[in-house]
Amino acid sequence: MYLTLRDRPGGKSGSKSPSRAAPRIATTVVLLGIVSLLTDVSSEMVSAVLPLYLTAELGLGVLAYGFVDGLYQGVSALLRIGGGYVSDRSNRPKWVATAGYALSALSRVGMLVAHSLGPISAVVTADRLGKGLRTAPRDAIIADSSDPKALGRAFGVHRTLDTIGAAIGPLVAFSMLLLVPGDYNSVWIVSAGFAAVGVAVIVLFVPNHRAKTARAAQNVRHLVREVTGPRLRRPLVAAGLLALFTVGDGFLYLSLQERDHFAAKYFPLLYVGTNIAYLLLAIPFGRLADRIGRTRVFLGGHVALLLVYLFAAGPFTGLPATIVVLALIGTYYAATDGVLPALVTPLVDPQARGSGIAAAQTVVVLARFASSLAFGSLWLLLGSSHALYLVAGLLTVTLAVAVWLLRGAAAAPTTEAAA
Numbered sequence: 001m002y003l004t005l006r007d008r009p010g011g012k013s014g015s016k017s018p019s020r021a022a023p024r025i026a027t028t029v030v031l032l033g034i035v036s037l038l039t040d041v042s043s044e045m046v047s048a049v050l051p052l053y054l055t056a057e058l059g060l061g062v063l064a065y066g067f068v069d070g071l072y073q074g075v076s077a078l079l080r081i082g083g084g085y086v087s088d089r090s091n092r093p094k095w096v097a098t099a100g101y102a103l104s105a106l107s108r109v110g111m112l113v114a115h116s117l118g119p120i121s122a123v124v125t126a127d128r129l130g131k132g133l134r135t136a137p138r139d140a141i142i143a144d145s146s147d148p149k150a151l152g153r154a155f156g157v158h159r160t161l162d163t164i165g166a167a168i169g170p171l172v173a174f175s176m177l178l179l180v181p182g183d184y185n186s187v188w189i190v191s192a193g194f195a196a197v198g199v200a201v202i203v204l205f206v207p208n209h210r211a212k213t214a215r216a217a218q219n220v221r222h223l224v225r226e227v228t229g230p231r232l233r234r235p236l237v238a239a240g241l242l243a244l245f246t247v248g249d250g251f252l253y254l255s256l257q258e259r260d261h262f263a264a265k266y267f268p269l270l271y272v273g274t275n276i277a278y279l280l281l282a283i284p285f286g287r288l289a290d291r292i293g294r295t296r297v298f299l300g301g302h303v304a305l306l307l308v309y310l311f312a313a314g315p316f317t318g319l320p321a322t323i324v325v326l327a328l329i330g331t332y333y334a335a336t337d338g339v340l341p342a343l344v345t346p347l348v349d350p351q352a353r354g355s356g357i358a359a360a361q362t363v364v365v366l367a368r369f370a371s372s373l374a375f376g377s378l379w380l381l382l383g384s385s386h387a388l389y390l391v392a393g394l395l396t397v398t399l400a401v402a403v404w405l406l407r408g409a410a411a412a413p414t415t416e417a418a419a
Contacts, residue, residue: 023147025157031206032138033161038198039101040162042108043127044169044275045191047072048268049177051250053184054120062254064117066376069248070369071124076132077365084136084358093137093144093354094208100134101202103127105195111188132365136358139341141206143353151345152294155338156286160279163333167275169194170268177268231347232356236363238405239340242302243367245395247309247375247388249274249329255312255384256322270326277330278337285334286342294343295406299399301335304328306395313388340364 054060054068083100087093107126114120139155146154173187180186253270289297308328311321341357348356378387 023150025154026145028145028207029142029154029158032142033158035198035202035206036158036162037165038194038201040165041169041172042191042195044166044271045173045187048170048173048271049187051254052267060117062379063376066372068121068124069250070372071121072128075125076128077362079129079132080136080358080362083133084354087137087140087354088352092208093141094206097134097137098202100130101199103133104130105192105199108188108192108195112185135361136354139357140354143345150290151342152286152289152339155342156283159282159338163275163279163282167272167279170271174268234405235343236360238402239360240363240367241398242402243364244371245391245398246305246368246371247391248372251375252312256325258384260317260322273323273326274329277327278333281331281334282338286338289339289342294339297335298339298343299402301332302399304331304335306392309388309392313385
């Protein structure tokens with residue numbers, strides 16, 4: 001089976017199964033979506049106010065924010081492969097994911113005593129390590145409990161619930177700061193409460209869903225061969241190259257505020273706008289990926305990101321232009337966030353599914369870590385608009401390379417697909 005821009009998982013060149021209803025979404029997927037919803041209310045409450053908290057409240061510069069944003073984007077890579085490997089090795093993905101959710105919940109309490117760059121960096125690191133530990137096992141559970149022909153839809157449902165939380169979180173933070181301006185400690189406390197409830201849901205209600213096929217005992221050498229083999233190599237390189245030119249949301253929102261000079265209290269609402277677009281598009285794009293090919297949708301999401309840079313850096317100003325930018329950012333996430341693990345899953349032996357998904361996510365977050373550090377420097381050297389134009393040009397070239405890489409990628413049928 002060759003992975004091309006016309007790949008259609010589970011079928012031959014667009015063939016359809018007559019009179020067959022669409023596969024149902026598993027209850028496990030919905031439960032994990034609720035866990036992610038609660039966790040994202042918590043995390044987005046923090047991330048929505050963090051850029052202004054660092055630059056306005058604590059007086060740190062753009063370069064310092066670039067360092068923290070780099071940690072936020074990239075430090076989870078330190079545990080993603082480990083989380084996927086432990087999940088595959090132990091066949092207990094639920095408990096590996098639970099440990100990650102618990103670590104992130106504990107980090108929220110640390111924000112109460114973090115008032116300088118060092119402590120805040122430590123708290124952000126703990127939070128992102130928790131995310132790195134939980135993401136691959138959670139996505140492996142979703143894949144294992146879903147019909148292979150509906151992986152895009154299953155991940156789309158999960159990401160939709162996740163994004164509902166991501167939309168609620170900034171609204172809660174905005175409301176709290178509107179009622180009590182500058183009371184960031186209240187934001188941190190409420191955030192910790194939502195995270196704790198999310199941990200309780202996964203512990204009490206989510207089953208430890210294991211692979212449908214028997215798992216052989218895995219060793220590091222086998223997993224390295226699996227995630228560096230020809231089935232995954234080109235997709236991973238393509239995803240990593242594209243992530244190198246992905247500017248973090250915080251920078252994009254700061255550039256919009258610099259351009260339009262709107263009041264700081266409205267800053268969290270930018271996250272809400274993005275997440276509403278993501279929420280509306282996650283399931284449709286997941287279903288579209290299952291129908292026309294996951295690579296097409298994944299690349300299309302990066303075209304939307306290119307338009308984000310052009311609109312954010314261009315002469316367009318005011319509320320309409322800002323809404324367009326937020327909608328395009330949400331489009332980018334809807335077309336890539338859940339589609340990437342859905343794209344990778346059929347290319348990996350089911351016995352190494354968590355590690356394969358983790359490998360793809362690790363490549364992306366490491367590239368985004370480098371991107372955040374580099375863009376902070378570019379902003380200081382060139383200004384926000386010129387820096388965005390430069391990244392847009394580089395992304396255009398990289399998209400052409402990614403199209404070539406994904407057209408040339410090949411994958412043998414997995415055990416699950418051949419069954």
